[in-house]
Amino acid sequence: MDLHKLLYKFYDKRAGILTNQSAYSAWGYHFEYFQKYIPIEKIFIPEHGLFAELQDQVSGDSLKYNFQNLQTVNLYGDNENSLFVKESDLQDLDLVIFDIRDVGSRYYTFLTSCFYLLKSISEYNKKSSSQSIEILVIDSPNPIGRKVEGTPLDKKYSSFVGVEGVVHRHGLTPAELMNYYNAEFHFDVNIHFIKTGKIYSKKDGLFGWIPPSPNIPQVTTCYVYPGQCLLEGTNLSEGRGTTRPFEIFGAPFIDIQDQRFYKEITFYQKDEFILRPLFFIPTFHKFSNVVCGGYQLIINNKNNFHSLLFTLHFLKIIQEFYPKEFSFRKGVYEFRSNEDAIKLLVGDDFLLDYINGKHSYTVIKDYLTNKEKEWKKKIETFLIY
Numbered sequence: 001m002d003l004h005k006l007l008y009k010f011y012d013k014r015a016g017i018l019t020n021q022s023a024y025s026a027w028g029y030h031f032e033y034f035q036k037y038i039p040i041e042k043i044f045i046p047e048h049g050l051f052a053e054l055q056d057q058v059s060g061d062s063l064k065y066n067f068q069n070l071q072t073v074n075l076y077g078d079n080e081n082s083l084f085v086k087e088s089d090l091q092d093l094d095l096v097i098f099d100i101r102d103v104g105s106r107y108y109t110f111l112t113s114c115f116y117l118l119k120s121i122s123e124y125n126k127k128s129s130s131q132s133i134e135i136l137v138i139d140s141p142n143p144i145g146r147k148v149e150g151t152p153l154d155k156k157y158s159s160f161v162g163v164e165g166v167v168h169r170h171g172l173t174p175a176e177l178m179n180y181y182n183a184e185f186h187f188d189v190n191i192h193f194i195k196t197g198k199i200y201s202k203k204d205g206l207f208g209w210i211p212p213s214p215n216i217p218q219v220t221t222c223y224v225y226p227g228q229c230l231l232e233g234t235n236l237s238e239g240r241g242t243t244r245p246f247e248i249f250g251a252p253f254i255d256i257q258d259q260r261f262y263k264e265i266t267f268y269q270k271d272e273f274i275l276r277p278l279f280f281i282p283t284f285h286k287f288s289n290v291v292c293g294g295y296q297l298i299i300n301n302k303n304n305f306h307s308l309l310f311t312l313h314f315l316k317i318i319q320e321f322y323p324k325e326f327s328f329r330k331g332v333y334e335f336r337s338n339e340d341a342i343k344l345l346v347g348d349d350f351l352l353d354y355i356n357g358k359h360s361y362t363v364i365k366d367y368l369t370n371k372e373k374e375w376k377k378k379i380e381t382f383l384i385y
Contacts (some may be wrong), residue, residue: 003194003198003199004037004202005037006194007034007036007037007038007210007334008037010037010038010095010136010292010379011037011038011039011095012036012093012094012322013038013039013134013137014039014041014092014094014095015034015038015039015040015041015093015094015096015097015192016041016042016043016044016089016090016093016095016096016097016101017031017040017042017044017096017097017098017125017280018043018044018045018046018075018096018098018099018113018114019031019035019041019043019044019047019050019097019098019099019100019119020045020046020050020052020100020110020189020212021050021052021210021212022050022052022100022101022110022140022210022211022212023099023101023138023140023200024210025199025200026121026201027187028085028381029137030082030099030122030138031043031099032067032068033142034097034099034253035068038071038095040097040117041071041092041093041183042068042070042071042072042073042089042093043065043067043070043071043073044073044089044096044117045060045063045065045073045074045075045076045077045099045111046070046076046109046110046113047060047075047076047077047113047213048060048213048214050063050065050072050212051061052088052118052211052213053213054177054264055214055215055240055285056213056214056216056240056332057333059074059076059078059082060074060076060191061074061082061269062240068112069213069222070084072100073089074300075113075116075117076109076113076229076332078198079162079335080335080336081092082114083160083335084116085116085117085121086123087120090120090121090124090133093132093133094131094133094134094320095133095134095135095136096117096121096135096136097135097136097138098114098133098135098136098137098138098174098178099137099138100113100114100140100212101140101143101175101212102142102170102174102177102212102214102215102223102227103143103144103222104142104143104144104145104169104170104171104222104225104307105169105170105171105215105222105225105226105229105269105278106153106161106162106163106166106167106168106169107161107168107225107229107240108212108225109160109334109343110179110212111174112160112161112162112163114174114178115163115178116180117169118135118181118189119132119176119185119187119217120189121135122185122187122188122189123188124347125189131200132342134189134190134191134192134316135178135190135191135192136191136192136193136194137148137174137175137178137192137193137194138194138199139173139175139176139193139194139195139196139199139384140173140174140196140199140200141173141196141200141263142171142172142173143219143222144169144196144219144222144223144226145171146171146304147169147171147303148167148169148170148188148372148375148376149167149168149169149226149306149308149309149368149372149385150167150168150169150226150308150348150350150368150372151164151165151167151168151193151347151350151351151367151372152166152167152347152366152371152375153167153242153347153348154347154348154349156339157339157343157344157346157347157348159334159335159336159339159344160196160335160336161333161334161335161344161345161380162344162347163181163341164346165182167375168226168347169226169308170379171277171375171376172319172379172381172383173196173384173385174196174385175191175193175384176382176383177382178191178193178380179191179193179382179384180379180382181257181283183382184322185201190362193344193384195384195385196385198283201206209341212348213238215239215245215246216246217243217244217245217369218244220247220299221244221245223299223302223305223307224246224247224297224299224307225307225343226248226307226308226329227306227307227308227309227311227312228246228247228249228307228311228340228348228383229246229345230308230312230315231246231249231310231311231342232333232341232345233328233329233333233341233342233345233346234315234326234327234328234329234342234349235251235286235326235327235328235329235339235343236249236251236286236318236326236327237249237250237280237282237285237287237292237294238248238286238287239249239280239282240282240284240285240286240287241282241283241285241288242280242283244280244296247296247297247298248278248280248294248295248296248297248298249279249295249297250292250293250294250295251287251292251293251294251325251326252287252290252291252292252376253293253322253325253326254292254293254294254322255279255291255293256277256278256279256294256320257277258321259311259337260321261317261321262275262277264317264320265302265313265314265317265318268313268361269305269306269309271300271301272299272300272301272303272304272306273297273298273299273300273310274298274300275296275297275298275373276295276296276297276298277293277294277295278293278294278295278296279292279294280292280294282323284327293304298312304332306368308368309364309365310348310362312351312354315355315359316354316355316356316357319355319356319357320357325384328340328341328342329341330341333340350367351367352362
């Protein structure tokens, strides 16, 4: 069945759509195209705004949009309650469309917004005796493929940057992950999906990579992000304010001429990546306008490179070499202050112990391998492709 026939199945549904500029392909912005077939009445807007105008952890309350008189609902405001959809925003809907690109890591908040909305719809449906809202997922490719990394997030660390039970690099498409959530959390929502081949084609290669958010400028960023996002939980610059965030990282106190430090952080994964020593000056964010010593993380073998393992090891070693200068981030992070940011991001006490020097590299590598095998087995039934 071709795309317009698939969409026409929902012609009589009053719809909302959770989307942003990442939902763009050979025929333009999807939400504008969908309006030819489905009466979309409102847009749910995730973190960073509709066109990725905003940096991380910046409220979107001040943004006002006017697209064909569509109502907009901001899902990233000034407090944690803003992340959840109000019942009043669901009352006039029969269908909610999820059409947003993911980068393959559990920290990336777009699919957490989808999860929260799915949960809200489930609760709404169970309360309502006369209305049942359905979901249509416009699927998109996982830019870093099926490879998985990491361990399931412990429930006590669940937050906007991590849904309970999901590993750091999940290996699923948005539709597959939503089907997993629907079953795992017993939401019992009727979910439809349109396969990626109906939306994204070879023609889309003409456009190259469309950054889904301000600090994911290239596909290569997605490959390092499963590990390098952990740097957000430290006083190290993760490269925001440079042209290669997450690939470039460091701090003013790092001595790039220290060969002992360099050998320690590159000891185990020698062939999978190259670390290019450099100085950089962030134009904003951490250490704005300050010279930092650091590195560019260049992937040499994306099939064997384990981003999470690299960054866990880096954080372990930097504490040994810079115990006075290095620190973990304190204070509110993604609306949460009850746990340190590094705990919310790592999400596993055994991995946290490794960072703090309590396990060997061999032990942690075996632990990751076993947990990754368990996750791949668990998600088998949710694979569409």
